[in-house]
Amino acid sequence: MARERDDDYEDDAEERPARKNKSGGGGDLGPLDKMYRDTNIAILVIFGLCCGCIAFILSAIAFFTAKDPKAKSNALIVMIVGIVLSVVWAIVVLISVASK
Numbered sequence: 001m002a003r004e005r006d007d008d009y010e011d012d013a014e015e016r017p018a019r020k021n022k023s024g025g026g027g028d029l030g031p032l033d034k035m036y037r038d039t040n041i042a043i044l045v046i047f048g049l050c051c052g053c054i055a056f057i058l059s060a061i062a063f064f065t066a067k068d069p070k071a072k073s074n075a076l077i078v079m080i081v082g083i084v085l086s087v088v089w090a091i092v093v094l095i096s097v098a099s100k
Contacts, residue, residue, distance in 0.1 A: 031064035036071035044074055048081035056082030
């Protein structure tokens with residue numbers, strides 16, 4: 001009976017259900033992909049502001065390994081926030097050292 005169903009699908013290739021590959025190299029999303037895709041962007045920006053260095057590292061890993069375009073763009077936004085925060089912090093430290 002299963003053989004008959006396969007023969008039916010050969011005629012209509014467009015109606016064949018998509019198969020998901022869940023093996024090691026498959027198309028499943030990783031934990032960072034899911035986090036950056038499913039979390040609200042405001043929460044991600046706050047994460048970038050509060051945990052600058054850690055957020056930058058996690059975002060860089062997610063950006064370079066992400067398969068989901070939304071996760072990739074959100075990771076890029078958090079990376080930019082982390083870079084801006086680091087630059088502002090460096091300027092504040094230099095100004096405070098120079099003013100002494």
